[in-house]
Amino acid sequence: QSVLTQPPSVSGAPGQRVTISCTGSSSNIGAGYDVHWYQQLPGTAPKLLIYDNTNRPSGVPDRFSGSKSGTSASLAITGLQAEDEADYYCQSHDSSLSGVVFGGGTKLTVL
Amino acid sequence: QVQLVESGGGVVQPGRSLRLSCAASGFTFSNYAMHWVRQAPGKGLEWVAGISYDGNNKYYADSVKGRFTISGDNSKNTLYLQMNSLRAEDTATYYCARDLLAFRYSSGLDPWGQGTLVTVSS
Numbered sequence: 001q002s003v004l005t006q007p008p009s010v011s012g013a014p015g016q017r018v019t020i021s022c023t024g025s026s027s028n029i030g031a032g033y034d035v036h037w038y039q040q041l042p043g044t045a046p047k048l049l050i051y052d053n054t055n056r057p058s059g060v061p062d063r064f065s066g067s068k069s070g071t072s073a074s075l076a077i078t079g080l081q082a083e084d085e086a087d088y089y090c091q092s093h094d095s096s097l098s099g100v101v102f103g104g105g106t107k108l109t110v111l
Numbered sequence: 112q113v114q115l116v117e118s119g120g121g122v123v124q125p126g127r128s129l130r131l132s133c134a135a136s137g138f139t140f141s142n143y144a145m146h147w148v149r150q151a152p153g154k155g156l157e158w159v160a161g162i163s164y165d166g167n168n169k170y171y172a173d174s175v176k177g178r179f180t181i182s183g184d185n186s187k188n189t190l191y192l193q194m195n196s197l198r199a200e201d202t203a204t205y206y207c208a209r210d211l212l213a214f215r216y217s218s219g220l221d222p223w224g225q226g227t228l229v230t231v232s233s
Contacts, residue, residue, distance in 0.1 A: 002155070036219035038156075045226055046148075046156065051211050051219030089156050093217045099170050100146065100158040100217055 003028060004090050004103035011109040012080045020106045022073045022090030028101060030071035033093040037066055037075045040087045040105075049088075050075060077108070085110045113137040113222055115207050120227030123197055133190040133207030133224055140188040141165075144210040146220060147181060147192045149203035149229075159205070160192065163216055175201075197231045204228050 005023040012018040022035060029035055037050040048057050050066035053073065065076045073092075077084055090103040119131040131147070147159040160181040161170045169181050180193040190207050205227050208220035 034218070038220075040156075045206055045223040046220075047223070048211060048219050048221035051221075057211065057219075057221060087155075091156075091158075091220070097173065099172055100161060102148075102156045102158060105155040 002104040003094055003097065003101040004092060006088075006090060006103040006106045008104070009107045009109065011111055012077075013111045014080055014082065016080045017076060017078045018080060018108065019077075020075045020088050020090075020108070022075070022092075022103050024071050024073075024092060024094075026071065027096040028071075028092045028094040029068065029073060031095055033095075035066065035068050035073040036091045037064075038089045038091065039084075040089065042086070046089065080110055082110050084108060113209075115209065115222055115224035117205065117207050117224040117227040120205065120229045122230045122232060124233050125198055125231055127197055128193070128195045129197060129229060131192040131194065131205055131207075131227060131229070133192075135188045135190065135209070138209070139213075140183070141185045142213040144216045144218075145181075145183060145190045146208045146210070147190075147205060148208055148220070148223075149201075149205045150226075151200075151203040154203075157203070161216065162190070164210070164214055168216075194229070197229075199231050202229060202231045 034052045038046040040046040053068040094101045116134045146161040208223045211221045212218035
């Protein structure tokens with residue numbers, strides 16, 4: 001059971017908007033720790049999509065955006081494309097565990 | 112360009128030890144926190160261990176605490192993970208990853224290495 005909770009799967013048609021939620025608690029997201037998001041394409045290493053809740057590293061399209069409120073965070077993907085089909089993970093820090101924590105991952109299917 | 116290359120994976124018997132290495136290039140190794148993250152076959156990401164940029168602070172997941180040790184060698188630009196008392200549940204691809212921002216800890220992990228597979232089996 002992951003410390004951060006994500007839906008196992010989401011789906012959307014090309015061009016649509018999807019969101020992926022990441023729910024934590026008062027010892028991680030709710031404590032003010034930043035949330036980061038990763039995309040993992042099949043057979044490859046994860047890639048950082050969003051850091052510090054809302055920031056995109058250089059090269060990440062602005063179709064990807066992040067937000068955070070209270071004990072939760074969300075990743076939004078607009079203008080869905082076939083190449084967005086991948087696993088997505090949220091990550092934060094947990095004070096009770098004194099370590100980095102990941103969500104269980106969400107598989108995005110582009111219909 | 113910034114690059115991380117892991118090595119040292121393989122097949123090992125339960126109870127034995129293995130040391131993973133991560134060779135870093137393209138950035139000032141001593142300015143960045145580093146991490147090991149693993150992924151069991153068909154499963155999600157699990158953070159294993161992290162070390163602060165100055166090497167003074169080391170953190171471990173409960174699942175490996177007391178068995179694994181993270182360390183870094185600034186003269187060789189290399190990160191290590193010493194894994195002792197290995198168990199079947201340690202079977203996974205192990206990735207090393209750098210903190211995105213210098214002089215911070217857990218600012219987001221980027222880049223990642225390609226991973227090295229560790230299989231614990233008799």
